[in-house]
Amino acid sequence: MNDNTVSKQSPFEKITRLLGLVLIAPLLALATIPVAVHISQKPDFGFIVHQLEVRSLVKDGPAEQAGLQAGDKILQVNGKTISDMPHWFAAMAGNYELTPVNFMVNRTGLISTVTVFPRPPQQLGMTRDFSMWVAGLAFLVIGWWVFSLRKDMVARNFFALCIMFAFLLMDIPDLPRVDYMVGKENLRSLLQLLMPAYFLRFFLQFPTPRHSQGGSLRNWRSLLWPGWLIFFLLVLVQLALPKEKANAIMPGLELVALVYSLIFFLAGLVVFTKRILRRDRPIQRTKMLVILVGLLAGFLPFMAAMMIGTLNPDTSLPQWQYLSFSLLLVPVSFALSIMRYGALDKSFVLRISLIYGLLTVFVLAIYFVIVVGLGQLLAGLFSVSTYPVLLLVVAASSLTILPLRRVIQGWIDDTFYPGRRANLQAISHLGQDLTALIDADEVIQGLLGGLNNLFRPASLTLFINPKTESPDFQPHQKRDGARDHGSLEILPGNSSLVLLLNRLRRPIFAEEMEDLLLTSDTDPDSLGLLTRLKVNLLIPLISANRLLGFLAFGAKGSGALYTQEDLSHLSNFALQAGSLLESRFLYLDSIQQKRTETELELARKIQNGLLPGEPLETDCFVIAGFQESCRKVGGDYFDYFLRSDGTLCFALADVSGKGIPAALHMTSLRVAFRQEAEAEELPHLVIKRLNNTVFNLVASGQFICFFYGTWDPKTGILTYCNAGSEPPILRNPHRSYNQSLRKGGPVLGVTEQFDYLQGAIQLEPLDRLFLYTDGLTDQQNQNEEFFDLTRLQDLLVQNDEDTPSHLLERIFSSINAFGGSERTDDKTAICLEIKKLK
Secondary structure, three states, X not given: OOOOOOOOOOXXXXXXXXXXXXXXXXXXXXXHHHHHHHOOOOOEOOOEEEOOEEEOOOOOOHHHHHOOOOOOEEEEEOOEEOOOHHHHHHHHOOOOOOOOEEEEEEEOOEEEEEEEOOEOOOHHHHHHHHHHHHHHHHHHHHHHHHHHHOXXXXXXXXHHHHHHHHHXXXXXXXXXXXXXXXXXXXXXXXXXXXXXXXXXXXXHHOOOOOOOOHXXXXXXXXXXHHHHHHHHHHHHHHHHOOHHHHHHHHXXXXXXXXXXXXXXXXXXXXXXXXXXXOXXXXXXXXXXXXHHHHHHHHHHHHHHHHHHHHHOOOOOOOOHHHHXXXXXXXXXXXXXXXXXXXXXXXXXXXXXXXXXXXXXHHHHHHHHHHHHHHHHHHHHHHOOOHHHHHHHHHHXXXXXXXXXXXXXXXXXXXXXXXXXXXXXXXXXXXXHHHHOOOOHHHHHHHHHHHHHHHHOEOOEEEEEOOOOOOOOEEEEOOOOOOXXXXXXXXXXXXXXXXXXXXXXXXXXXXXXXXXXXXOOOOOHHHHHHXXXXXXXXXXXXXXXXXXXXXXXXXXXXXXXXXXXXXXXXXXXXXXXXXXXXXXXXXXXXXXXXXXXXXXXXXXXXHHHHHOOOOOEEOOOEEEEEEEEOOOOOOXXXXXXXXXXXOOEEEEEEEEOOOHHHHHHHHHHHHHHHHHHHHHOOOHHHHHHHHHHHHHHHOOOOOOEEEEEEEEOOOOOEEEEEEEOOOOOEEEEOOEOOOOOOOOEEOOEOOOOOOOOOOEEEEOOOOOEEEEEOHHHHOOEOOOOOEOHHHHHHHHHHHOOOOOHHHHHHHHHHHHXXXXXXXXXXXXXXXXXXXXXXX
């Protein structure tokens, strides 16, 4: 997802964002791990202490059996004097043994010592504490994820709220040091005081961030001043005044803090309510309703669980403590509203709720069967703790959650949303139909006609810039005479609308334009276009990392909003259409010029523009590719890219034949492959669908060799499907391999509806996977000797220390030197080097 920032970030914003993402959030996550571990180790004393006073004694618990009573004032713990709550926490820190503890208490003036023999932590208490920790972790992870993808004020305020909730829910370990506990309690107080201000700031900015320059930015920051001021007063009173005077003043300051918090929270709720009630901004309203449902469904069960646990810790209400898991709905609903552009329609929310609701049911069912059933059986037979079983279930769930989600999502779509699959197929068929067209004007009219039939907008206009040397965007509408919006003028490339789309590179809705575009400095061309066409939705077309054009949709004829399903279909289709139009425009330029070197040079640019221009490198891997055609253009193809979940996808293809015919097939193949790879995750299913497309695309006797693989940097597993391509070479300088990546099926385009197989192997750090077409090994020299596989493998061994890019340069240089001036076939190769796993 691209940045949704209205204005550029200041240096302060850049530094604080970097600190939050790479320092604060990771440190908080690491610091809370001991808390999760200690949940199963912390002894249960059977009482709660508030302001050094015994509260909430558990019936028949260790404290009640030892003689402690509600209202007893704690004076000492194992001989250590306790003067305030930090001293209490420091005295109890690090106590994870079931050893008796001596409490000196004051009971209505009578001093006595009570020895409490703790018991192991109870299952109900562990479940409650673990659910709180998991909820806090969800806040932390989701806040980090949102802030890593968006840099605006909405994401900044949401991240701050998530950090605060994570700290309060997960906690950090107590240490037997009073100064540490004082600092921890002060930090907790500060976060509690700043939370209302960030709550208000969030709803003032959500869902579309306002301008954050000059005085406006100072106003946002000034909302934090009351919280900081109250905090400094609290600390100053504690440090500067005698204890008696401080105790007399503290209730007044705490009352001020409470009033301040209520005012800010109420102000945020007022803003929240007003935006829910705004009928003129339906997209904003749907987002607010989703947040409202998340807040109610998340906090109400959680508060009920807390009240039950506080009022009656020994309640017999079955599984009440699991209500705390409902807190997970709060960050999920906020993240869904922040990261999803457009209206959150009921169908989309219901579908997502069904998917993750059923997924939760399955996970809980596994938990009850294994942890409650099997765990208790093991505990009864062998006196084994159920906690290791719980850890195994959590680890296993993390591995099965994604495959299980795909299965549930597929079943729900087939059972309850057959229309969604039909719409997806209609979009896919439109893309395939357009792929078969060569003339650019036919592609444009087919695109406009197909989208008109699918979405029935009141208006639909394609603005496109076919030539990089001209910055202007030319308008196109369906030539059927059904709609007439007057003379549409060319939109300059430096217009506000074009600059906005080029920066955001994502769909923009009419409501967002009011905040992002409609300002005093917006040019008349952009305003005139939006007004004349009554634009509801803009979809950018990106190709070769440039804004090729955009689609301007009017309102739907039915009056309904554009849904998340519409947005998903149009965004995926725009990726295909951009590449397709780019290739057709370049081809149109080529045939309008001389049909010799100029034509071939332009065709070569078409191919190069569709191939990755540089290596792709992350902390876990580096991958590079190289292609050399025996003519100006050729039929070899390679590609690599990252999916949104971090999975590396790469492909290598060899189209039968040479020159322009093979190059045209390669262009269509690239569009079809990207379409299938975006819609499906499993390589063998992508190849199966791609084979059906190629079968209808190529003439009899033509075919395509294809290798497609996906590598997960988290697990190190490479999943692949080989459709008649040369088996890749797997090397590691420190170990020998005997792997042959042949699993798959025949070449593409020969047999329709073939069920391809899928293979999987584990890749380790320092592994190198070398993919190549047969043009490398079929190169002949003047003596008609082939370069062959043995020479290629020797080159790989000799150049083990080179980077993938340098390795490819050396290999192609050696092969060309071997063949001399003779170029017998197209040559293409990819080299993937594994650096580490996540």
